[in-house]
Amino acid sequence: MRIEIPEDMKEILEEFLVEAEEIIQNLDQDLIALEDDPTDTDLLNKIFRGMHTLKGGAGFLGLTSIVEIAHKIEDIFNKLRNGELTLDSEMMDTILEGIDKLKEGIERLRDEGEIPDEDEVVNIVQKLEAILNGGSPSSVSENNTETIGSSDQPQSKGQENKPKLEFADGVDEDIKNLILQYPGKNLGDILEELILLPPDKRPSLEVVEKLEKIIEEGKDVQDLLKKEEKKEEPKPTNKKENKPKSKKQKDEKSEVIRVDVERVETLMNLVGELVLDRNRIVKLSSTLEIGSNQEINENLIEAITGMSRTVSDLQDAVMRLRMQPVKKIFSKFPRVVRDLAKKLNKKVQLILEGEDTEIDRSILDKLEDPLIHLVRNSLDHGIETPEERVMMGKPEVGTIKLSALQEGDRIVISIEDDGKGINPEVVKKKAIEKGLITEEQAENMSDKEAYELIFLPGFSTADQISDVSGRGVGMDVVASTIHSLRGNIEIDSEMGKGTKIVMKLPLTVAIIRTLMVGINNRIFAIPLYSVVEIVRYNKDAIKNVGNFKSFMLRDEVHLLFTLNELFEMEDEREKEFIVIVKIGEKNIAIAIEDLYGEEEIVIKPLGQLLSDVPGVAGATITGDGRVVLIIDANSLITDVKNSFAGAML
Numbered sequence: 001m002r003i004e005i006p007e008d009m010k011e012i013l014e015e016f017l018v019e020a021e022e023i024i025q026n027l028d029q030d031l032i033a034l035e036d037d038p039t040d041t042d043l044l045n046k047i048f049r050g051m052h053t054l055k056g057g058a059g060f061l062g063l064t065s066i067v068e069i070a071h072k073i074e075d076i077f078n079k080l081r082n083g084e085l086t087l088d089s090e091m092m093d094t095i096l097e098g099i100d101k102l103k104e105g106i107e108r109l110r111d112e113g114e115i116p117d118e119d120e121v122v123n124i125v126q127k128l129e130a131i132l133n134g135g136s137p138s139s140v141s142e143n144n145t146e147t148i149g150s151s152d153q154p155q156s157k158g159q160e161n162k163p164k165l166e167f168a169d170g171v172d173e174d175i176k177n178l179i180l181q182y183p184g185k186n187l188g189d190i191l192e193e194l195i196l197l198p199p200d201k202r203p204s205l206e207v208v209e210k211l212e213k214i215i216e217e218g219k220d221v222q223d224l225l226k227k228e229e230k231k232e233e234p235k236p237t238n239k240k241e242n243k244p245k246s247k248k249q250k251d252e253k254s255e256v257i258r259v260d261v262e263r264v265e266t267l268m269n270l271v272g273e274l275v276l277d278r279n280r281i282v283k284l285s286s287t288l289e290i291g292s293n294q295e296i297n298e299n300l301i302e303a304i305t306g307m308s309r310t311v312s313d314l315q316d317a318v319m320r321l322r323m324q325p326v327k328k329i330f331s332k333f334p335r336v337v338r339d340l341a342k343k344l345n346k347k348v349q350l351i352l353e354g355e356d357t358e359i360d361r362s363i364l365d366k367l368e369d370p371l372i373h374l375v376r377n378s379l380d381h382g383i384e385t386p387e388e389r390v391m392m393g394k395p396e397v398g399t400i401k402l403s404a405l406q407e408g409d410r411i412v413i414s415i416e417d418d419g420k421g422i423n424p425e426v427v428k429k430k431a432i433e434k435g436l437i438t439e440e441q442a443e444n445m446s447d448k449e450a451y452e453l454i455f456l457p458g459f460s461t462a463d464q465i466s467d468v469s470g471r472g473v474g475m476d477v478v479a480s481t482i483h484s485l486r487g488n489i490e491i492d493s494e495m496g497k498g499t500k501i502v503m504k505l506p507l508t509v510a511i512i513r514t515l516m517v518g519i520n521n522r523i524f525a526i527p528l529y530s531v532v533e534i535v536r537y538n539k540d541a542i543k544n545v546g547n548f549k550s551f552m553l554r555d556e557v558h559l560l561f562t563l564n565e566l567f568e569m570e571d572e573r574e575k576e577f578i579v580i581v582k583i584g585e586k587n588i589a590i591a592i593e594d595l596y597g598e599e600e601i602v603i604k605p606l607g608q609l610l611s612d613v614p615g616v617a618g619a620t621i622t623g624d625g626r627v628v629l630i631i632d633a634n635s636l637i638t639d640v641k642n643s644f645a646g647a648m649l
Contacts, residue, residue, distance in 0.1 A: 002113065002114045003061075003062070003063065003109065003113060003114055003115055005061065005113075009061070012060070012061070013061060016057040016058070016060075016061060017106065017109065017110050019053070019054075019057060020054055020057065020058075020102075020106050021106060021110075023050040023053060023054050024054075024099065024102060024103055024106065025328070025331060025332075026050070026331055027047065027050065027099050028096075028099070028331060028332055028334060028335035029330075029331040029332075029333075029334045029335070029352075030043055030046060030047055030050075031047065031092065031095065031096060031099070031334075031335075032334035032335060032337075032338050032350075033334065034047065034087065035087065035089070035092050035338075038080075038086070038087040041081065044077060044080055044081040045081060047077050048074060048077040048078060048081060051070050051073050051074035051077060052074050052189065052192065054066075054070045054102070055067055055070035055071050055074055056192065058070060063105070063109070063115050064115075064118065065105060065115050065116045065117065065118050065120070065121045066102060066105045066106070066109075066115055068118070068121060068125050069098050069101055069102055069105075069121055069124060069125060069128070070102065072098070072125055072128035072129060072132065073095060073098050073099070073128060075132055076091075076095065076128060076131055076132060078184055078185070079132065079184075082184065085131070085134075090136065090137060090138065091131055091137070093137075094124075094127045094128060094131060094137040095128075096335070097124055097127070098124050098127075098128055101116070101121055101124050104116065105121075165179065165180065165225060166225060166226045167179075167224055167225055167226070168224055168225060168226055171224045172210055174203070174206075174207045174210060175210060175211060175214065175224065176224075178190055178194075178203070178207070178211065179221055179224070185221075186220050186221055187211060187214060187215050187219070187220050187221060188215060188220075190211065191208070191211055191212065191215065194208060194211070259321075261361070264318075264321050264322060267318055267321070268318055268319075268321075268322060271311075271314060271315050271318045272511065272602035273602075274311055274314070274315075275311060275315055275511060275600070275602050276602055276620075276621050278307065278308055278311045279599070279600070279622065280624070280625065281304055281307070281308075282304060282308055283622075283624055285300065285301055285304045315511065319360075319507075319508055319511065320358075322360050322361050322362070322508065323358035323359065323360060323361070323507075323508075324358060324359065324361050324364055325355060325356050325357065325358050326354065326355060326357050326358075326359060326364065326367075326404045326411075326413070327355035327356065328364060329364060329367060329368045329371065330352050330355050330402060330404070331355075332368070333350060333352070333371070333372075333375055333402060334350055334352075336372060336375060336376070337350045337375065337379065337400060340376060340379050340380075341379060344379060344380065345385065346379065346383055346384075346385055346386065346398065347386050347396055347397040347398065348379060348383055348397065348398045348399070348400060349397050349398070349399050349400075350399075350400050350401075350402065351399060351400070351401040351402070351403075352401075352402055352403070353401065353402070353403035353404070353405075354403050354404035354405045355404070357404040357405055357406055357411060358406075358507075359404075359411045359505065359507060360506075360507060360508040363411075363485050363505055363506070363508075366481060366484075366485060367413070367481075367485075367505075369477070369481070370477070370478040370481050370482060370503075371402070371413070371415070373475065373477065373478050374415045374478060374501055375400065375402065375415060377475070378400050378415060378417040378419065378499070379400065379417075381419075381420075382398075382400075382417040382419030382420060382421075382498065382499055383398035383400070383417055383418075383419040383420075384398065384419060384420055392496065394418070398417065398418060398419060399417065399418045400415065400416070400417045401414075401415070401416045401417075402414075402415055403416075406507070407504075409506065409507050409512075409513070409529060410504050410505065410506060410507065410529055411504070411505045411506070411507055412502060412503070412504050412505075413502075413503045413505065414500060414501065414502045414503070415500070415501045416498065416499070416500040416501075417498050417499055417500075418497065418498040419498050419499065420495070420496060420498075421493045421494050421495040421496055421497055421498055421499055422451060422454075422491070422493040422495075422499055423495060424445075424447040424450035424451065424493075425450075427450045427451065427453055427454060428442040428445060428450050428453070429442075430459065431450075431453045431456070431459065434459065436453060436456055436459065437453070447493075448490075448491075448492075451491035451492075451493060452491070454475050454491065455475050455476055455478070455479035455489070456476060457476040459475065459476070482503050482505070483632075483634050483635070485505055485506070486505075486506055486512075486527060486529075486530075486617060486632070487503055487504055487505035487506065488503070488504055488530075488582070488583070488634070489501065489502070489503045489504075490502045490504075506527075506529060511600060511601070511602050511603070512527055512528070512529075512600070512601060512603065513527075513528040513529075513598055513599070513600050513601075514526060514527055514528055514598065514599055514600075514601050514620075514630065515527075515528055515531050515534075515579065515595075515597070515598060516595075516596035516597060516598070516599050516622075516628070517563065517577075517579065517592040517594065517595055517596065518592065518593055518594030518595075518596060519562075519563045519564050519567075519569065519573075519592055519593045519594070520564070520569055520570065520572050520573075520593070523594075523596065523622065523626060523628045524563065524628060524629055524630075524631050525599070525601060525620060525628050525629070525630045525631065526579060526581065526590075526630075526631050526633065527617075527630065527631075528598060530581045530582055530583070530633055530634075531579060531580070531581055531582075532580040532581060532582050532587055533580045534577055534578070534579050534580070534595065535553065535577070535578050535580070536576070536577060536578070537574075537575040537576055537577055537578050537591055538578075541553065542560060545557075545559075548560070548561075549561075550589075551578060551589040553580070553589070556587075558580060558587055558588060558589040559586070559588050559589065560578070560588075560589040560590075560591065561588070561589070561590055561591070561637070562575060562590070562591040562592075563590055563591065563592050563631075566590070566615065566636045566637075567615065567636075573593050574593075575591040575592060575593055576592070576593055576594065576595070577591070577592050577593075577594075577595045578590065578591050578592070579592060581633045583633055583634050583637050588633070588637055590633070599622065601620035601622075601628075601630070602620055602621075603617070603618040603619075603620060603630060604618055604619050604620055604621070605618055606618060606619055614632075614635050614636065615631065615632050615633075615635050615636035616629050616630065616631070616632060616635075617630045617631065617632040617635075618630045
């Protein structure tokens with residue numbers, strides 16, 4: 001159904017869409033938590049308030065089908081918190097189905113400017129109505145397409161059996177009428193209902209002020225009834241909800257400014273240019289000679305130092321504008337785990353840690369699909385059935401832990417399960433069958449190296465293809481996505497104990513610290529987070545190993561490349577240094593000619609034509625105005641590895 005929004009209402013619609021998406025985003029996690037503890041009053045009230053806000057906004061904009069669903073779910077939670085209904089698995093399935101329909105409606109409104117027709121939502125509304133009437137949602141036929149009645153009709157039917165309320169002496173008649181008009185609602189909710197009414201249907205200002213005064217006094221419906229009626233009304237635990245707390249919440253909300261993402265990106269680009277200009281000015285200031293204008297030079301250097309400090313602070317502040325907590329995607333996983341566990345007949349608890357850890361928005365947006373792949377694999381391949389777990393002496397309920405933490409300028413995200421673990425011998429056998437490695441290579445592999453085979457394209461240990469896993473896609477996509485974000489991924493597993501997958505990612509993709517190196521009078525930048533150490537070039541420590549050379553460092557053997565051969569450039573000079581970089585589980589040695597030290601740089605994309613150049617993550621401009629390519633060491637080494645048919649393994 002197409003929605004025509006007047007021009008003067010467009011801004012209100014945008015506000016509603018943002019607020020609705022925020023409410024729905026948190027609902028999956030809150031609902032799964034509530035299913036674990038149906039008596040959690042705070043969660044019940046939080047979900048009720050969310051549905052009430054969503055219904056009010058949708059009603060103001062005339063989004064009828066969204067109002068219908070939100071109203072029914074709101075009524076269910078009102079009964080749940082009043083003890084008139086008891087939450088069970090079937091009820092939760094229906095509520096989640098309703099939430100999915102709300103998501104669909106909000107997405108269609110945002111992308112296409114339309115919402116589902118009433119006949120598209122009639123089935124879910126009838127299921128929710130069945131719950132409200134104390135029946136089973138499964139009794140509602142999928143083909144039942146009766147017209148949806150007014151949202152007030154079911155409520156009026158239920159009112160016939162409600163006991164007549166007896167008010168205490170001295171209660172104002174207007175307040176009595178309002179309570180009778182909105183049965184089952186507390187005074188705060190009634191006030192919100194009145195505010196949402198059109199001006200011509202709203203009671204007089206005098207009545208509204210009477211209601212506000214009672215709420216400010218800390219009173220609620222049960223305080224206005226005779227004592228014998230109090231037992232049948234909502235418990236006083238909700239009383240604080242309508243006191244100045246609601247006013248405080250509104251005040252806090254007014255302090256939040258929503259800024260369009262494009263504006264933040266523009267600001268970030270400008271700060272990036274400012275950082276480049278600062279680097280250039282600092283570079284120029286270092287060439288100043290102390291002479292007759294010594295005092296002027298000293299003042300200039302002092303001013304440049306102060307400006308550099310201010311630019312760094314500004315850069316840090318703007319970077320934080322791009323940062324978002326990982327909760328944005330973590331909150332979706334309780335629902336993913338619940339639905340998949342039911343499908344696989346497994347019992348699983350999900351533990352979330354470090355949800356407040358912040359990471360660059362552009363990285364966060366690309367993490368959702370890899371994390372879903374990994375969580376689904378943990379459930380499908382890792383966690384055993386309840387019967388298997390009991391036989392192995394494990395708890396019947398399996399555990400998956402999704403966590404995030406910050407280590408320096410890196411974010412560490414891990415997925416850990418207490419399932420069956422990964423058998424490295426099975427992995428090697430499958431890799432041999434698929435022609436990915438030879439038997440000789442398999443014999444010389446460590447368990448860690450065997451686990452890395454899982455990320456090769458087309459690799460899968462599943463014996464049967466299902467809609468959950470076993471298609472030979474997914475894990476290689478995970479690895480390539482993480483590497484494209486300049487991160488790395490590692491697997492650690494123990495048979496019978498479980499598996500842990502760790503991803504380490506940069507805090508931001510915009511500005512990073514790098515090591516500036518050179519060959520053939522050209523400068524390249526290596527991201528500093530991948531640099532393990534730097535040593536002098538020593539010919540005596542270099543040995544030939546098959547098609548490659550190796551570098552011995554403290555009794556450890558590192559595969560050795562020159563930067564020249566990685567970029568297929570002529571080798572013109574003797575090498576002076578070796579940079580040890582970490583790629584996956586291995587440390588690789590790269591020989592270079594010149595070493596220029598560290599520099600903070602702004603990453604610039606190469607553009608569409610050069611976006612697929614292997615081994616290059618982007619470019620930057622140095623303080624002296626030169627364009628420098630940023631090395632993607634993982635991509636460079638992978639290309640060499642593939643060209644020699646797995647000789648690195």
